[in-house]
Amino acid sequence: MVIVMKPNSTLKEISEVLKKIKELGLKPHVSKGKERTIIGVIGRSNANPELFEAINGVEKVVRILSPFKLSSREFKNENTVIKINGVEIGGNKIVVMAGPCAIESREQILEIAHTLKEMGVKILRGGAYKPRTSPYSFQGLKEKGLEYLEEVKKETGLAVITEVMSSEDVEKVGRVADIFQIGARNMQNFPLLETVGKTDKPVLLKRGMMATVEELLMSAEYILSNGNQRVILCERGIRTFEKYTRNTFDISAIPLLKKLSHLPVIADPSHGTGIRELVSPVGKSAIVSGADGLLIEVHQDPSNAISDGFQSLDLPMFSKLLSELRAICNAIGREI
Amino acid sequence: MVIVMKPNSTLKEISEVLKKIKELGLKPHVSKGKERTIIGVIGRSNANPELFEAINGVEKVVRILSPFKLSSREFKNENTVIKINGVEIGGNKIVVMAGPCAIESREQILEIAHTLKEMGVKILRGGAYKPRTSPYSFQGLKEKGLEYLEEVKKETGLAVITEVMSSEDVEKVGRVADIFQIGARNMQNFPLLETVGKTDKPVLLKRGMMATVEELLMSAEYILSNGNQRVILCERGIRTFEKYTRNTFDISAIPLLKKLSHLPVIADPSHGTGIRELVSPVGKSAIVSGADGLLIEVHQDPSNAISDGFQSLDLPMFSKLLSELRAICNAIGREI
Amino acid sequence: MVIVMKPNSTLKEISEVLKKIKELGLKPHVSKGKERTIIGVIGRSNANPELFEAINGVEKVVRILSPFKLSSREFKNENTVIKINGVEIGGNKIVVMAGPCAIESREQILEIAHTLKEMGVKILRGGAYKPRTSPYSFQGLKEKGLEYLEEVKKETGLAVITEVMSSEDVEKVGRVADIFQIGARNMQNFPLLETVGKTDKPVLLKRGMMATVEELLMSAEYILSNGNQRVILCERGIRTFEKYTRNTFDISAIPLLKKLSHLPVIADPSHGTGIRELVSPVGKSAIVSGADGLLIEVHQDPSNAISDGFQSLDLPMFSKLLSELRAICNAIGREI
């Protein structure tokens, strides 16, 4: 159940509502917006809405039937727009986050960052901590990688998105990252979700490769219900029987998520396909289906990349994608 | 192995090649194009290409490593364009085939046909034979449905695509259909593929809901190797664990099929999603990713449709889709 | 709805029921058992059971909520037992059907048939018609294969199970086969199901590699509702993301099918795993979980088999499996 307060509701009226919620043995989730305050009532409640409608300052009481509450369109109808470094995610303008899979060296990340900045990119991706199937594979430069990212930020003014793999690293990674990336394998790492949920930094939450759309929203709910409202959903392909592609990019998930939730939706066609030639067509498709932006692996020399080279765009391919995106955004009434 | 003859090669030179193929215990597949003749050599062959290169009139000999031969880009580099009733499928112009899931009555199909024609549709879809999971569900009007389709063709001049479910029905359905539709459940009904492969009518082959991209191409190969070169591939969603949607539309399959094969590729976002609101975004995405056209369920009154009503567009939604497609085609350099 | 007649109900009483069914615009499905007659009422009916309970000779009226009717335990509580050539399928005794994937030559099939007979096998498997992904692969000996099978039957007295791939072949295959096998790719070839449903020969229906348990039962319903009550269900593995095995054998499907349906259930661990070493452990597991028998690929020389050699047991492995099955059957109170 969600209680929408009137625009001019007073603190006293709000605390009246909270008191009633506690009396019923339920938990409140207070969200203070620019215009009005919205209070989520959490708990298996069959409480009579009239109990709240009678309180002064309450405009309406909405029952939310879906298992996801705070992420649902029922809870909040208008799109959530997240501002980072002057960039808006979830608004009319498409966002392209680009960069290498992994930070490989100081030189590599500085070079690509400068190049991407010149191409108009505002948010740089790059992994310092890399989850790898094998313990014998390159695991990322870790702290060293974070240092390089910090230097890149100072030099270029770019915002950065980078993965955090464990609760213990949240503080450390958070000192550099403008957006926390939660990887597909950690979509149901609930302690990690709770920890980033207690920060106020945007979190890009990738759909697990076996997760349903509903489970993705339930994981978003872990972050939202811990107080952090700045969640970005990311479709990055699911696992199926098809063998040509690394994953099967679930294009339907994008309009579906936009319909079910007010949160911004980003597409990652690099992991979603795993094949360089498919990244651009699938990326453009994602935008046409309603995505608010793309997360793209770009490398100055993909054939020598330490990881994910086969799915990284080189600079000419990325440049071509950007110009094609411009034409498409124009056709569908979005900006880039 | 594929033998490409010179443009001016003579019948005598061609028969020389065929003789050599038979001598080696292999089987030829002759494809006479406008400009030149191409001869496929079928059989587990390690034959020396030089044996053929030495024959007069042979321009080059190509080994095809992929398990699909006649459908591959290695066999034929330029796109196959199929002409039906003045419409080209596989060319620069996008094709939209639309109509109801099932033919429900004479009035219903005539009405929708006229309406769609006015909206610019050139190819009408409509099932007379309906494969249904349950024997207790509506199985289509069968022969009666074909009669109505014939009347529609005479009245409107529209071309029609309709499903054929069994070898025995190929002749009967072929008297009315301009394009045979092979449904997902029949993608590996090999006797049926062989039978339509012996006709000269275009065949739209739907990907099975459990089929890999390679298996789809191998099924196309059954039609092609029986002599019918007019095959249209169709992506219509695969089965995954996701429960919101009826199927998971595999957007990557479209650029992948266009890369691997010269055959036209059509997308069916109606079955690919199973939810009306998702049909348009996924359909537009398919075009952006390289599809040559769409197959769309449209019904004058979806809530009273006998089958698939929940995934059928109504006329205003379909009209909106068409105008959005126009803008997108313009942006990507294709016509509609 | 299913109407159970009293043991001593008369023809007149039965025709009274049928009359009432037709009056209500519904269709009857009459099943005359040894002891009593059961009448299925087909159609989306909310008819009041009391309308039938009032008729003389009616013992009880059962509503069947599941979409599968005639195959359900609600329709028929006791196990269906199918007798072929002195063998009972679905009774307490386990049945092992064994033989090569394909009939390769007269000598091969005669030799293996004699050997398997000596080992106690009563039902020989062997394909004359082979559904193959590629048109360029061995497609079976077809008519020649059926001739060899006929010779084998005369010489050895074994019953045979062999695949039928198309409605047109049902008569021809039926002259030799004791059991029709419907392959996984044809589980939803509805015209074929209807054709074998009109014969009185047992049909082993394999689960499609993408089919749910419910869909398997719905396909069985196509056979049952056409009059043929002798349907045997077969679990043979489904398609998943796992790459080591050819398919993922769904062991849960066996107790689930036995719970939902009265039909016999056979396991095919050869296709279910695709790896020789896994056939025996999975086959034994299937029996422990409740299967009524196994369908096993056995070849005298697997490494030279024309098809499926990698998943065929050789004779010593098969002999070992039989003796292990004996010990297990003993432990679980079943015979072999």
Place this chain on the structure above:
Amino acid sequence: MVIVMKPNSTLKEISEVLKKIKELGLKPHVSKGKERTIIGVIGRSNANPELFEAINGVEKVVRILSPFKLSSREFKNENTVIKINGVEIGGNKIVVMAGPCAIESREQILEIAHTLKEMGVKILRGGAYKPRTSPYSFQGLKEKGLEYLEEVKKETGLAVITEVMSSEDVEKVGRVADIFQIGARNMQNFPLLETVGKTDKPVLLKRGMMATVEELLMSAEYILSNGNQRVILCERGIRTFEKYTRNTFDISAIPLLKKLSHLPVIADPSHGTGIRELVSPVGKSAIVSGADGLLIEVHQDPSNAISDGFQSLDLPMFSKLLSELRAICNAIGREI
């Protein structure tokens, strides 16, 4: 590459080998067994085995082609047997770990523990930390649950297995747990795997619901390569399109894991099926296919369980399963 030292090899000989490994830029993994020392060489090496074979004390040098090294049968041929509280896991005797999904109260866990002990159970399962899809579901009693488990251990002498969800909790949970359980959602939580890999406590590693068999072994490798050799693999069902069951129990994975790896394999048919009636048939099947034991959810009152009640056995069902397992173990030459 794995270097097997002779039984009487000296420390000096071993350090000679280690020196050579470092010279080549590779990393050693030393495993000192009762009889001999085995040294794994980690890194993408094409080093000549002869370089090591020439060193005194080296018996043989084995190349390991599979991506999993320390968990492979090539590395260690004999079964790993893990001893806990007098119980051996991985030996000839089958182990049954049983108990409720979650610890619900002091009384509940004490009562079920006493009952299970009387039935012969030696290892109690029970979750104090519960990973739940929804943040609004019961998350376990956490520290309080651990306290109750400790009391149970003192009172009954049972060993306990309980889940650890985060690196930060490893120490705390490790003070009570005899076996760490890593849940399916955490199979690729690499920081957690590394942390338990640095303890010497047995770890039961559940296969992720989207994980291939190879990925499970790669995750085991994270624990093994951090020094903890006491890893138990657990099959608990994977996610497929089938809707009747919660997961599809992959029975083939059991003989496959036993073939590829020396580690013990446990089956969890409770999560593997999600339906009470299927737990016993699938559990017995798992034993017949080669599993070393079962992990079973048992509750004194399943219909009032806080979580997973629908898949928990009640006491009479569990008792029946134990006696059926006895008969089966007898038939297959294993003890219980």
